[in-house]
Amino acid sequence: MAIIICTISFRFLFSSSFHILSLLCVLNKVYAHEGRKMAETGHHHTVTVGSLIPSSVCSPSTIGLDEKSTLKVTHKHGPCSPHKQDKANIPSHEDILRLDQARVDSIQSKMSNSNAKAKDSVTLPAQSGSIIGSANYIVTVGMGTPKKDLTLVFDTGSDLTWIQCQPCVVACYPQVDPIFNPSKSTTYKNISCNSDRCKSIASGTGNEPGCSGTTCVYGIQYGDGSFTVGFLAKDTITLSSDKLREIEFGCGENNQGLFVGQAGLMGLGPDKLSIVSQTASKYGKIFSYCLPSSSSSAGRLTFGPKSSKSVKYTRLSANPKTKPYYGLDLRGIYVGGKKLSISPSVFTTSGTIIDSGTVITRLPPAAYSALKAAFKKKLSQYPRAPALSILDTCYDFSKYRSVSVPKISFFFRGSVQVRIPAIGLFVASNTSQVCLAIAGNSSPTDLGIYGNTQQLTLQLVYDVAGGKVGFASGGCN
């Protein structure tokens, strides 16, 4: 339904016959939990139950944001967000998990499409554009000259950076910052339809470009029915104090859907269209980030090399199933210090990607059932609670002050062990329904996805030029 509506509105905006073919995804994120009071004992975490519930104050950041190319990362719905929070607009856990599933469905369909070289449109359950964006981690950048500050969702699972632009020919969704007006930026330029750049955007947007007058038209549709359509343009983007000239981005004049509140999206994917590739000569195709443990603290996103001794690297995967995302070779899972018995072919059959915009890690069914069994065994003394949406391993901790939970580690190619921080183990709406924040895929061939809840507080380094991704613990609070 929504896809039909979108096609009509694209036609309305641009005379070219411009079809949306494949679908990407959107970002969401459980606004996480306060995670400080967690002790480490051998193979177990001791978790203070009260610390699982989000705080309503922003704790001062302890990380250095003094570097030139470093941006502060906050959770969209938390007290550290640059925008005042309207309580009514904060999505429920059920909403967040449903939107997360829409993102994952679109990742799965994009993946099977690109593998099959299919060109047909994919129909996914569309939601009304009024569903509040659960797009979760945001950064502030300066756009144009003189620069205007805009908050953008950042996403390693997509490539084109885009913002809402005036005039909003069909529709713009409401955003907090004033909508960017390209005619007021002295450095703004349209990109022509005849340019090589325009001709090759399909690899980064999933759609062939259109043409309006002589200006290149891009369009991206995300898995939940939201979309952005507009002109391919270039302008100066200021990251912290670094001025980057002639960065190509989408100036979206018809945008509907999930990103309510934010000015747009910063695409950090591997395609040549992404800001990572466009700034290769300056930053060497390296970026790193740390997602804060809770909506009440701040993390960071840094462009360029960062010296950190403790980072351990695993190669980006050569498994073709993981294109066009950042693929990793997951080799095994440990629970409470014991390796789960999972055949290696389970992971090679699915392939695994890492994504900053998927909330909940998805595992192949055989891997998830082994994990769930081992986890349940270790928590057998605690009462169970009903499932929360896609999360089926839930506990009632309301009668406990603290609980003991087994540590979970993922092993990647190169013997890289990534221990999931205690804060990344659970999603809790209240202490009587605390759920393991990992889910199983329905098909063994669906991609595994290493999602953002399990990345919290880790330092992640994407060395795209070097073909590797690195992990260290304790990147931020």
Ligand SMILES: *[C@@H]1O[C@H](CO)[C@@H](O)[C@H](O)[C@H]1NC(C)=O
């Ligand atoms: C960019 O192209 C569009 C469509 O042709 C046009 O309406 C707009 O004025 C152009 N902007 C600039 C700054 O050239």
Ligand SMILES: *[C@@H]1O[C@H](CO)[C@@H](O)[C@H](O)[C@H]1NC(C)=O
């Ligand atoms: C805890 O949250 C769940 C899901 O949102 C809800 O069904 C339940 O009633 C809540 N329990 C309490 C004690 O608030």
